[in-house]
Amino acid sequence: MLILPSIYETEEVVFLLRKLAMAYLIRGNELELAVSVGTVLGEPAAPATHYALELLARKCMMIPTWNLAADLLLMTPDNELQLVKLCAFCPGCAEELNDLHEKCKLPTVEECMRLAETAQADGNTFESVKYYLLSQEPEKALPIGIDFVKEHIGSSDWSLDTVYPVLDLLSYIRTEKLMLHTCTEARNELLILCGYVGALLAIVRQYRSIVPALYEYTSQLLKRRKVSVPLKIEHLSEELDAWRACTQSINQSSEESPCTPPSESQRTVYATLLKRLKEEPLRGPVGPDYVTGSNLPSHSDTHLSCLTGSKIQGPVFFLEDGKSTISLNDALMWAKVNPFSPLGTGIRLNPF
Template sequence: TVRIWDYTQDACINVLSGHTAPVRGLVWNPEIPYLLISGSWDYTIRVWDTRDGTCLDTVYDHGADVYGLTCHPSRPFTMASCSRDSTVRLWSLTPLINPLQINILADRCWDEIIGNTDRAVESGAPPLLCGKVSRDIKQEVEKLTGNPRGKKLRWFSECFSPPGGSKNLWDLVAVIKGQDDSLLPQHYCKGIMHMKHLIRFRMSKAQELTTVKMSKYGGGIGAPSKEERLKEAAEIHLRLGQIQRYCELMVELGEWDKALSVAPGVSMKYWRKLMQRRADQLIQEENDDVIPYCIAIGDVKKLVSFFTSRGQLKEALLVAQAACEGNIQMSSFSTTSGPSNSGGNNTDDYNELLHKVSKELAEWYFQDGHAVLAACCHLAVENIELAMANLIRGNELELAISVGTVLGESAAQATHYALELLARKCMTITTWDLAADLLMMIPDNKLQLVKLCAFYPGCVAEINDLHEKCNLPDVEECMRLAETIQADGDIFETIKYYLLSTEPEKALPIGIQYVKEQLCGSDWTLDSVCPYLDLLSYIRTERLVLHKCSEFRNELLILCGYTGALLAIRRQYNSIVPALYEYTSQLLKRREVSVPLKIEQLSEELEAWRACTQLNKPTDELPCSPPSESQRTVYSVLAARIQEEPLKGMVGPDYVTGSNLPSHSDIHISCLTGLRIQGPVFFLEDGKSAISLNDALMWAKVNPFSPLGTGIRLNPF
């Protein structure tokens, strides 16, 4: 056990029970006074609310006794633990105080963010910051003049975020917003730098390291041959003025330096050609000596390709930026037809190359579970769209909103999407008002507020209060409006107002019938049916699971599952596409429904997708035979229905922080794939079935309902 004592009374005021072995580590959170973390020989870490003795979370990742716990001095919600399993692990405690983050994002008053210990430890009180870090932030914000919101968002974001690039990200945001370079911190040059600083800072570092001018002497790059006869022949050719023949013999002997030193005597064109041959040879040998050759002839693309193939993406980025700034130029030379610069420096090409390398480096970070560093790579070349997309796909929603708010209009679309997702996260019993506040930060927010109010599970009076806050009619008026609009034939508006009324289930037959009619046609697209299904999915859960709604519920789940599979194809969520098709097929098999979908059709579409998308894989992974003509036809119809993703940066799988971390005692098998889950796990509503958090996030973005087919909405955000 862990016991809480009031030393002024010399009395035990609470006993925390749950560990099954001796407790060896304890740490109070320095900002939330009631938050206590304990580590035990039972291999677990527990987080406690000491006000009522509730265990808020239990972590099973360590594979042996947990001995030590501590919190980061300037990032109080980042905790470290050590164990006899020989690992030190870092943890984020921010999910436990999520309402606080949203209060800051929604720009609520200080009293809802920072308080004293007496207020914070009151039973049932919302979390309040009470430590030194938050007080210092408040003092600094209050010193600022004008609009301090940007600084406030940055400082609190760094307080809540674990180490891993958030400072770097905010430095890049400041550069993009025009901050003077002299205000950049010293550590900026050690991270991912903005493209305009990359060369300058690296040159500065080089000058700093160069204390004495040094010259390199020594032999050539290649290992010289000892064949004397060839050497003698080469010397004769040289004396006869046959320089090109001499060079070719020297190359054959491996004496590249000698060949290259006299090659300009033939022509600069020949020298360049010889340099390219030497560079190609060194690239085949994966020899770093290729670098000066490529730079001398200005073959930036070859050098970038060399670095990229070796995974040296930061070096590739540096070379590309140097070329963009004109530091590496294509050598010009004369030919018989006069001066030529056909291979000259092409700034547009180099800029394209810079962005390509930056994108590859970002993707490497992203797939390694470092979404923040991936976003830094994109911000370094001012690709704000992809930077925001990486934060959202990494489920760094609070950080994305903070950064997007500071960046302004250029990040508006992604910021609004992140606000929608974070509002979904807040759709729980205690944080509905926070969800409303977030949605009100979106300019065109009426439909989002309708969905929020439609899903709210309170009594009529509470629902009407939320309607009033969201500037919507009360439930009785919504019922009258729905009946009036239905008579006018506006299906979408009819669904909307029925969902907001006292009888939301009346929206189901209207919306589902419309979608089924669309699917019976040949020219329907995802964009023509998804808005209706998405709106219907926000019907209150307790109404959807009513027995009288069984048929409509089953049809809604099937239709959402099918369109979810198509949306997953559109967004390239390849890991869950088969699971969504299987989910839809199983529902079709087991439930009595009347929808224009057949199991055979689903099977054909899945096989066509598999066959046609395999073509994008490397050669050694190609299927034995190409897709058949019928599969191509099926897939082309699918592609026409799916169309392009409007949020282009969102295409590609989600990878949250820690996706590639090893697991120890917390091994779980995914109920979607049957494979062992690596990285964070998400448990479904039965408390037993588990899927990876990455799959849960992707599933929820394309199909709001649980994979278990219960009609419960999935909320992994």
């Protein structure tokens, strides 16, 4: 006998299909189409639509079309923090910045300096970082934010949702300020911290292909740069090995021979890692990005990924040196969890 689904069940299926469709569009980097579809679908698709708008605004930061980026962010609810990031990253004279601040309903750069000093005196780290970044001396935010992150990571019971908001905000410091000679140590520490936190975020988001690369990137920076951060190369290696050992069965096909079970110490390390990831601070769909053409053969001019050393299949993304390449899929996932280039230059990655 044919049993028809109830109206409730039908509505639930439709809702899940809409959600899945939006996730596929965003993970395929079809951002304009995702916004269009989300607008038609309305409220059920609102969170995904707003996330696509935020990614489109990041794309506009690279072109750059600052006013268009602001317009896109103003279409989203609870947009103050996103507008702060936009204004913090925008270069220009005080007059130009104040015009953008006014559009985004933020204080002037002069007022932001006063608010930052007040917040710092009150011991409010997040607010002082936020307003220093919006002022004419954004580099003053670096030691405040970095010390906050290092202090927490140095403790045994820290979690990702505690350090990520400050670190994410800091990453929007204007590039020309981050590149100042006086900011060399702070820049190196920021890159290392963003690399490590990016690896943890990649684990949460199931960006499996870039997790080893993010750990390796962080380890190489620790090895080559003069920094003082509470991270050890040996510990990063232990975490990566534990993650691999405890998740290897997920991607194993039924035809492969059984994998070696993780050791007790690896289970302990992985359990500690999961405790830090209990609250995911990122929005957006979970799962690897997969753009159109990812299954097509590589070009006649073969490109090797600087992350994996293997031949790139599908669309290629060139890094800032004009020579190094990674797959567009990896570039998108990397940029969503770590805003800085894999080359360790301090240049923001923007493949959107």
